[in-house]
Amino acid sequence: xxxxxxxxxxxxxxxxxxxxxxxxxxxxxxxxxxxxxxxxxxxxxxxxxxxxxxxxxxxxxxxxxxxxxxxxxxxxxxxxxxxxxxxxxxxxxxxxxxxxxxxxxxxxxxxxxxxxxxxxxxxxxxxxxxxxxxxxxxxxxxxxxxxxxxxxxxxxxxxxxxxxxxxxxxxxxxxxxxxxxxxxxxxxxxxxxxxxxxxxxxxxxxxxxxxxxxxxxxxxxxxxxxxxxxxxxxxxxxxxxxxxxxxxxxxxxxxxx
Numbered sequence: 001x002x003x004x005x006x007x008x009x010x011x012x013x014x015x016x017x018x019x020x021x022x023x024x025x026x027x028x029x030x031x032x033x034x035x036x037x038x039x040x041x042x043x044x045x046x047x048x049x050x051x052x053x054x055x056x057x058x059x060x061x062x063x064x065x066x067x068x069x070x071x072x073x074x075x076x077x078x079x080x081x082x083x084x085x086x087x088x089x090x091x092x093x094x095x096x097x098x099x100x101x102x103x104x105x106x107x108x109x110x111x112x113x114x115x116x117x118x119x120x121x122x123x124x125x126x127x128x129x130x131x132x133x134x135x136x137x138x139x140x141x142x143x144x145x146x147x148x149x150x151x152x153x154x155x156x157x158x159x160x161x162x163x164x165x166x167x168x169x170x171x172x173x174x175x176x177x178x179x180x181x182x183x184x185x186x187x188x189x190x191x192x193x194x195x196x197x198x199x200x201x202x203x204x205x206x207x208x209x210x211x212x213x214x215x216x217x218x219x220x221x222x223x224x225x226x227x228x229x230x231x232x233x234x235x236x237x238x239x240x241x242x243x244x245x246x247x248x249x250x251x252x253x254x255x256x257x
Contacts, residue, residue, distance in 0.1 A: 047085060047233060050247040056082040056180075057133055058146045058226035060218045061154045062109050064102060072157050073097060074122065075111060077129050078218035081136050082146075082226040091132040092219045094119035109216045123165040126158075130170040143177040144248065146229050148198040148221070151181050151257050178248065180255035182228045188254045189236045189243045202228055 058080045063072035078092035097116040106112055120128070133143050147154045158174050186192045186201055199215045202224045213220050236245040245251050 047230070048246045051233065051245070051251070052084050054083070054144060054248060055088075055137065055141065056144050056146050056226060056229060057136070058082060058222040058229070059150060059154050059158075060147060060222040060225060061157055062105075062111070062216060062218050063153075063157055064105055072160075074125070074157055074161055075101075075105075075116065076109070076218040077125055078222040079129055079132055080219070080222040080226050081132075082230075085230050087223070087226070089132075089136065090219065090222070091129055093125045093128050095125045096121050110214070122161060123167060126161060126165060126167055126170065130162075130167070130173055133173055134170075143173055144180065144252075145174065145177055146180045146182060146225055146255075148201075148225050148228070149181060149183045151179060151184075155179060178252045180229065180252060181257055182225055182232065182255065184257045185232050185251075185255035186228070189232050189239055189245070198224060198228070205231055207231055 060078050061074055062076040063074045065072045074095050075097055076092070076094050078090065080090040081088040094111070094116055096119045097113070099113070101111070101113050101116075119125075137143055145155070155174055159171060162168060162170050162174070182198070183196060183201075186196060192201060198221060202209075205228070207224060207227045210220065210223065213224075215221070233245045233251070236243055243254065245254065
């Protein structure tokens with residue numbers, strides 16, 4: 001994780017209560033979070049040579065959509081940097097939020113209003129994430145962003161937030177880079193349905209999970225999104241020629257809604 005003003009859920013909330021899931025309202029004691037994430041399990045499947053040296057940035061947000069607002073309130077951001085099937089580094093941060101949170105959001109994510117009181121401001125969180133991407137990029141290379149349903153949710157939320165905070169110098173990272181939606185990619189290459197969620201899709205494909213994995217934690221969702229990307233690339237080698245992914249152009253074409 002890079003240094004900076006950000007704060008992860010790991011350091012923000014070391015005790016308290018957490019809900020099991022939206023379907024199960026039973027409260028369980030939250031395990032203490034570690035200040036540093038353990039080293040993630042890497043992917044070992046061979047990649048096409050044209051993609052082996054490509055940097056990918058898996059992005060995931062947790063946010064709240066509010067009536068009457070043009071964009072959502074971002075609560076958590078995570079980016080995991082992948083290269084050649086391996087996790088290079090990551091950054092994650094909560095975002096300060098004043099006021100109450102919807103009960104459904106708390107149950108889904110385990111994030112409480114108290115957790116966010118000392119989190120970085122939106123502008124600080126955006127700077128941390130954007131500088132992480134910018135500093136991780138090889139010179140002259142545009143970022144390749146990856147997310148699940150990212151074109152309709154995460155990317156618009158990031159662009160709106162950057163405009164709101166006046167941090168327009170970071171807009172090219174999200175407006176001019178290549179963007180791959182793993183939901184669309186899975187539909188085109190694997191023949192999955194239109195609205196397959198990340199958790200169900202990664203479990204159906206039997207992708208590995210970290211021992212501490214929790215759905216709707218931005219870091220873990222970004223991690224699984226990157227693994228899903230590589231699994232789809234691997235499986236495309238068995239697909240029809242039109243859906244075989246051997247270079248970035250084909251990957252972006254098949255991953256664009």
